[in-house]
Amino acid sequence: KEFIDKSALIGMQYYNKGLAKLNDNNYDEALNNLRKSKYFYSSPIIKPIIKSIMFLKINDLEFNTIDDIDFLLELLSISNYPKDYSLSNLKSSLYKIVEHDDNDSVFITSVIEKFKTLEIEKIRNESIEFLYEYLARKAATDEELEKALEYCDEILIVNPKSKVAEQIIEYACFKKVTFSMYDVKTLNTLLEMSNKYAFLKSNKRYYISLAHIYCSISYNNFKRKEINMAKEYLKKFEIIMDNNNIIDDINKGIVAELYLKAGNYYYYKEKYKSAYQIFKKGLFYVPGHPDLKRKEQWSKEEL
Helix, strand or coil, X not given: CCCCCHHHHHHHXXXXXXXXXXXXXXXXXXXXXXXXXXXXXXXCCHHHHHHHHHHHHHCCCCCCCHHHHHHHHHHHHHCCCCCCCCHHHHHHXXXXXXXXXXXXXXXXXXXXXXHCCCCCHHHHHHHHHHHXXXXXXXXXXXXXXXXXXXXXXXXXXXXXXXXXXXHHHHHHHHHXXXXXXXXXXXXXXXXXXXXXXXXXXXXXXXXHHHHHHXXXXXXXXXXXXXXXXXXXXXXXXXXXXXXXXXXXXXXXXXHHHHHHHHHHXXXXXXXXXXXXXXXXXXXXXXXXXXXXXXXXXXXXXXX
């Protein structure tokens, strides 16, 4: 009862050949012929058969070649998500991609570009986020901090509320500070990162990092006799310390050195009141420090 043209007859031949190959359990040849059949003959029967064969074959793939990835993408494009191919099925395939020993970051990045072509937004975003999370974690573990941040930026594009991305960004940003010289350049870098990633400011480590940087800058300026700059950053340090509960988290050694250096400057200038106040403030942050106690007492006696 159906009217068909000559091209449909070609499609039917491929369709019959595909079923014959399927009957012989030759899934690759069956798929090859049924795909050709679909091109010539638009029967609604072909797509479910192709999908069934692909489901049989998908579990045997190792996902260490682009051909395997293309196979997965084809299945995802013709499946009814999540009825046919659930999120757990998808993640099972994605795990195989990231866990295969042959698959390095370059390969996984190329896989991500493949997934970006998917039309179904939910599958596309879930896949991209999963793969970038793996790359970001790996980069952070390998101390490739800039790479980790780049991958996290990609995650935030598809999922702006990603907690995983936030955690990795926090780790990478504060690790960059730890590896730095604690100078003005470090300060500018931290401020730039906190402007880009506003959530950093809600982390206690942000204020701990700022305090250490201000402390270091002030100390080095006292050392170079750049007193105005030294005083400016000493004040910044004290504001951070006095307005955040971080006294127990600060390196007491470098704080003591700062207040000894600052107090000594005023002491040897015979500005004993200023020296006394500085040594006393240092003891507030580093209680019982013997050198600060001794210098505080000397300043007091001079007064």
